[in-house]
Amino acid sequence: MSDLCPPTAPFFGFMGAAVALIFANLGAAYGTAKSGVGVSSMGVMKPDLVMKSIIPVVMAGVLGIYGLIIAVIIGNGVKGPEGGKPQYSSFTGFAHLAAGLACGLSGMAAGIAIGIVGDAGVRASAQQAKLYVGMVLILIFAEALGLYGLIVGLILTSKEAPCS
Incomplete structure (x- = not known):
């Protein structure tokens, strides 16, 4: 057993997922x-405006898919021991934990922003139709926060160090 590949390393990968x-x-x-x-x-x-105003709900739901994508990639990347020898390094475990945190916390921040903007935005656009485009633009920028976390998470999941 190497110091670089302790038996506890998969814990960090699973925590990332x-x-x-x-x-x-x-x-x-x-x-x-x-x-x-x-x-x-x-x-x-x-x-009559309900279907037009459902956009924030859909955009918020997409954030959960971002987390699912990263969790599946990390979950498939965690390797158990083979023949009593660890196959998963601390470096990889920490990279997977960082990927999960980047995606998850970015998704949470984006969800909070989408919820607040969506709530106020659909109420306001019901009273003044000209506010609808502005609301959608703000929602797009809020969704981008979650997308940034997904992108960084994907990059971090590709980081790997062998146990040899």
Whole structure:
């Protein structure tokens, strides 16, 4: 057994997969719930605009998919011991943990932003139609935060050090 490949290294990889999924889904759930409340409230005033105002809910849901992608990639990258010899290095475990944190926390931040903007935006655009395009642009920039985390997570999952 090498100091670079302790038997505890897979723990960090599995934690990376878990935090990617957990935090991204927390953001997706918050964004969906918060903007869904706004859509429901707006639907009472103008029911014909409900389908047009569902965009924040969809954008929040996509954040959970980002976390799922990273979690699956990390989960498939964690290697168990073969013949009593570790196959997964600390470096790889830490890289996978960093990937999960980058994606998960970015997804959570994006979900919070989408929820707040979605709630206020759909209510405001129901009263003033000219605000709709501005709301969509703000939502796109909020979604980009989650996408940045996904991109960094994908890059970090490709970092690997052998156990030889």
